[in-house]
Amino acid sequence: MITINIEKNSRLEDVDLYLTQLENARKFDVGANVMLPKMLNYGHFGIVPALIQFIITWLRYEKAERLLIDIEDTSEDSLSELFKNELIFPVVVLNWNRVGVFSKNGINLKMPLRELTKLYGDRMLNGRTIPGNKLLLTEFDHLPDDRLLPCFGNRYEFIETKTQLRNSIEKGIREVFYMHSELPRAFDHEKDPFVAIIYELMKNTFEWGRHDKFHVRLEPNIRGTLVKFIKKKRSTLIEEYKLHKGMKDFFSSKKLKENSNNELYFMEMSVFDGGIGFAAKYRSLNEVGHEMDEIDIIKRCLTKHATSDHGMYKEEKGLGLDEILKILDGRGLIRIKTGHSCVYRNMISHGYKELAESKNIILYDWRNNTNDKFTEFKPIEGTVVTIVYPIAYTEF
Known part of the structure; x- marks a missing residue:
């Protein structure tokens, strides 16, 4: 089992490194987790959609395991802060019924995030x-x-x-x-x-x-x-x-x-x-x-x-x-x-x-x-x- 850690300061060239790690998991036929950062440095051109594209690629690997978020505190305030990270909502919803979403210490986040994802989604429904x-x-x-x-x-x-x-x-x-x-x-x-x-x-x-x-x-x-x-x-x-x-x-x-x-x-x-x-x-x-x-x-x-x-x-x-x-x-x-x-x-x-x-x-x-x-x-x-x-x- 490997865990691919998405760094908060990721740039476009780092996505190629994450893909290499995923390719190695395929080569050795091992499971692969992905760990998302709590926050991202948004100054890097095109990084959020590039990471979404990487997550899609990982998700289609037959041995994709858990989507992890780099948090331990699962209080309502802490989880609300997560949604300032524009990567979180699309990736969480995409993975909701596929591999699930967990904190880095293994807590299942589906129930705690359910209402927040709905509120976030409602804003999109209204454009x-x-x-x-x-x-x-x-x-x-x-x-x-x-x-x-x-x-x-x-x-x-x-x-x-x-x-x-x-x-x-x-x-x-x-x-x-x-x-x-x-x-x-x-x-x-x-x-x-x-x-x-x-x-x-x-x-x-x-x-x-x-x-x-x-x-x-x-x-x-x-x-x-x-x-x-x-x-x-x-x-x-x-x-x-x-x-x-x-x-x-x-x-x-x-x-x-x-x-x-x-x-x-x-x-x-x-x-x-x-x-x-x-x-x-x-x-x-x-x-x-x-x-x-x-x-x-x-x-x-x-x-x-x-x-x-x-x-x-x-x-x-x-x-x-x-x-x-x-x-x-x-x-x-x-x-x-x-x-x-x-x-x-x-x-x-x-x-x-x-x-x-x-x-x-x-x-x-x-x-x-x-x-x-x-x-x-x-x-x-x-x-x-x-x-x-x-x-x-x-x-x-």
Whole structure:
């Protein structure tokens, strides 16, 4: 038996270490626990959805044992503090009936956490923010219909239009923007692009992230979005990402506006799912997919109309990830983690172009920052798309 300890200061590269530990458990055919920290350092880009993706991968290991939380005090006040850690709710609910949830000294936490998870879930049902003015909307496909989020439709149909989604979650988005005195001026300008990003990516999870390669519904399964506001000095961001050329170049761009304190404002937006990943899903639906490598499939998923369908609301129907690239043109950065691949694109240095052939899509490898040689990462379940969306507040 091994226990994989998730550190409170985890960064994206640490997730690869956790995957290596899980791979070793598989190799030696031993059970594996996962220990969650009581709190997380949220300063690291994309870490919460990355850890959710790791938990999904661990959960699908046949010898996954206990989900542990690094606490001993199980008083009501102590447990309430846990929910300031935005990782806790989605991971606890995902594991609720699979391996259970325990304190580090073995106390079963299901009953003590039952009411807290319900209260937390109720805020999501109403499209409202969680503590810290973060918008976390998680869809658990294995839960009863009355616990599925109406803002995304129902079990059988995704919501038809972006307008419907905006009406459902506008209060939540407003709460994210209103956490700083300067941001309300940006709200009216940015809310529609925000809704469009969430709409397109969550629709993608509805179509691609709910079933296995045999088209059987995955249980348990999670899909969701996390949006939070970040304010940091440009110099701090450049120092933090000095070893990652792509992120360093992005935050160094003079197109990003600073406030009087040399700070950049941006939203970190992630959409995650517990599906089988872009490549495996594409291959299960297309015979030609078996002849394509994973990077080619990801590029195809980023090509307009390559994977989307059409309905009666054609002007608002999903256009695939191409629509996201168009929204981010000239200002954002997108990172995609799925299967054996992790890629990104700086939409400032490589802006949007509508391309008929997916082979011409520009992507860079997350580890080595090249666009022609791609790392084969440790395999991971599901897909995470994380976006840096700058708020150039001086324009408003």
